[in-house]
Amino acid sequence: MGTAEDLIESTRELLWERGYVGTSPKAIQQRAGVGQGSMYHHFTGKPGLALAAITRTAQEMRASAEARFTAPGTPVERVAAYLRGEREALGGCPVGRLSQDADVMADPVLRAPVVEALAWLRGRLAELLAQGRERGELRPGLDPEATADAITAVLQGSWALTRAAGSGEPFADAVDGILAVLAATPAPATAAEPAPGPA
Amino acid sequence: MGTAEDLIESTRELLWERGYVGTSPKAIQQRAGVGQGSMYHHFTGKPGLALAAITRTAQEMRASAEARFTAPGTPVERVAAYLRGEREALGGCPVGRLSQDADVMADPVLRAPVVEALAWLRGRLAELLAQGRERGELRPGLDPEATADAITAVLQGSWALTRAAGSGEPFADAVDGILAVLAATPAPATAAEPAPGPA
DNA sequence: GTCTATAGACCGATAGAC
DNA sequence: GTCTATCGGTCTATAGAC
Secondary structure: OOHHHHHHHHHHHHHHHHOOOOOOHHHHHHHHOOOHHHHHHHOOOHHHHHHHHHHHHHHHHHHHHHHHHOOOOOHHHHHHHHHHHHHHHOOOOHHHHHHOOHHHHHOHHHHHHHHHHHHHHHHHHHHHHHHHHHOOOOOOOOOHHHHHHHHHHHHHHHHHHHHHHOOOHHHHHHHHHHHHHHOOOOOOOOOOOOOOOOO | OOHHHHHHHHHHHHHHHHOOOOOOHHHHHHHHOOOHHHHHHHOOOHHHHHHHHHHHHHHHHHHHHHHHHOOOOOHHHHHHHHHHHHHHHOOOOHHHHHHOOHHHHHOHHHHHHHHHHHHHHHHHHHHHHHHHHHOOOOOOOOOHHHHHHHHHHHHHHHHHHHHHHOOOHHHHHHHHHHHHHHOOOOOOOOOOOOOOOOO
């Protein structure tokens, strides 16, 4: 609708598809159907536009994850539900994608929202796993922090497998694989059901 | 030493640091200390140079992984040793990095070695885990394929955490987290010792 | 607000001298 | 083999008309 809005959305798409270096103002304008002068009227330039796009992407990621994290169910059930949701989406993590971009990470302003969002996700997962641990939901001996890091890493890395394989199958398998970790009792790797922990 | 050699090595470095789009022939020449004419004498152009660099990177990845995979020890011990080796290196996977580059994946010639190396790693891990499963080394109910995918994903994704955190701690934690999956019996998440499976 | 024109630098590549 | 010169194109941004 709004011109500025179209520009931000186009930037978000291109940032995801081609990264920061691979995304030119010209390409953004064309995708948004907006002229050059228009773009520089609404935004300072490429970094300014990128900041708006990155900030929004980071916030959306947090919002959609938090929705899963606060849904009904036990803590570990909610983590599992989140993972399965990501598995469905098959999209990969748009924030993690940004962390792979040298120019984004080199600029403190662009870097900040990326680092913050990833740290938030990691911390949130650790919190939920710690809660699950207290309830005996988590497999004994599992460290919530390390497990949260492993889950975050799987989420980031699965997209590499998806691109390499050209299908979403490895992503789904990887999520299944990490889901198997969570189960309090040894369970089938294809565990699509919430772990029946003592509620 | 050799001029062509220097060019390939510089390209490998820049491909890792800045990706394909972010790497210009000029930058490659400067890092290699080689002139423009020299580069175009030895290589067809940017794609040709990239192919040489990518091929070598993929081969080195396979060779170093295979060294771990054929080392003494039980199958699962060897997988664990490989993961711990990667944890030490703290570098992230240079092949997975390439799979994130749109221009690399868009070119079938450049894409091939990347896809092949990742598929090889995934398959090799699955083989070893399947062997470990038969020996009762693996936690019951774990699917070798899904677990191999999860491990591969962690390897690819940990680097995102490293860059985001600015330290290698999350990478190490993530590896520890995934190592905990392998144990036949519930073990401390900081399990640095090989799982004492029945040899 | 949006347009066109223009700028200076760099992109990837080629030509031709040495 | 390696050099310098040059090419047409794109990059990011600014200027100034409308």
